[in-house]
Amino acid sequence: MTQRIPVVEKILSANDRLALENQARFDGAHVLALNFMASPGAGKTSLIEQTVKGLQGHLRIGMINGDIATSMDADRAQAAGAIAVQINTGGDCHLDAVMVQSAIAQLDLTVLDLVIIENVGNLICPAEFKLGTHKSVLVASIPEGDDKPYKYPGMYRGVDAVVINKIDLLPYVPFRMDFFKKGIEVLNPGVTQFVLSCRTGEGLSGWLEWLQKQVKEYRKV
Amino acid sequence: MHELAVTESVLEIAIRHAREQKARKITNLYLVIGQWSNVVDDSVQFYWDIISEGTIAKGATLHFRRVKVELICQDCGQEYQPANDNLACPKCGSTHVKVKTGEEFSLEAIDVEE
DSSP states (O other): OOEEEEEEEETHHHHHHHHHHHHHHHHTOOOOEEEEOOOOOOSHHHHHHHHHHHTTTTTOOEEEEEEESSSSSHHHHHHHHHHHEEEEEETTEEEEEEHHHHHHHOOOOGOSSSSEEOSSSSSSGGGGGGOSOOEEEEEEGGGGTTTTHOOHHHHHOOSSSEEOOOOGTTTOOOOOOOHHHHHHHHSTTTTTEEOOOOOTTTTTHHHHHHHHHHHHHHOOO | TTHHHHHHHHHHHHHHHHHHOSSSEEEEEEEEETTSSOOOOHHHHHHHHHHHTTTTTTHHHHHHHHHOOOOOEEEOOOOOOOOSSSSSTTTTOOOOOOEEEOEEEEEEEEEOOO
């Protein structure tokens, strides 16, 4: 006999549960964790380098880097002064809570204030998988074009801050900032935004101040 | 691209619920997928046929209920489906809107045989 069973369970609930465990690990060590997401080449690693250099002496930063292959990004972060762990996803287009769990085990959280997880460059899949981070940051960049919020609404909806990188290229690339920001405004009203260039350093100070404030506020809780 | 992970999760949830009911076989699965959740039906179906092999869910049919994106304007109350390149309210132009539907991503029910 056939019987219908109501399930009503979120499809990625197992990942979500594990993400909560990861968050508990971070909380246990009083470490704020961020999930950096972006398309390939938007400047995630450059922003991490600038962040590590800019906050040297203020915050101790660890980095978990997810890439399909190589440890080039983790090496760059390490050279800038971060304690870095590389995850090679071997073809997976996103990080998930399981991969992050094993990476956390390789980090000594007791000597850190902040962990930045650099997700695989991709504007689709990473949005679906929680990692256990406290905040998510989307790094967008001018050459990607101003239509990205409209094309990847899922990504723009779930983040706590949007960094618009490579503004030094604005004179050379058609990019309607109003159109771009209007898309973000609908998808994620009031989301914190930073307009900056990792190459020239323009606008970086606002980002660094925000990050320090996030760590301070997190510690109060 | 992430459909394999999604499909594995669907299988795990379905088998767990079927076992709780002491069912021997899963025959149908009913999935709800919002337009803004990034899942491709055909891909899920493709992986399903492979990974359900050898489980109590082998041969089960996947049913996809697609839910369109609907937004509600917080200023004038208009409910609407957004245009491609304009997400703002078509009536009053406000960008102060909320997502009503379109982000669903769950397994609603399964049919089992005892």
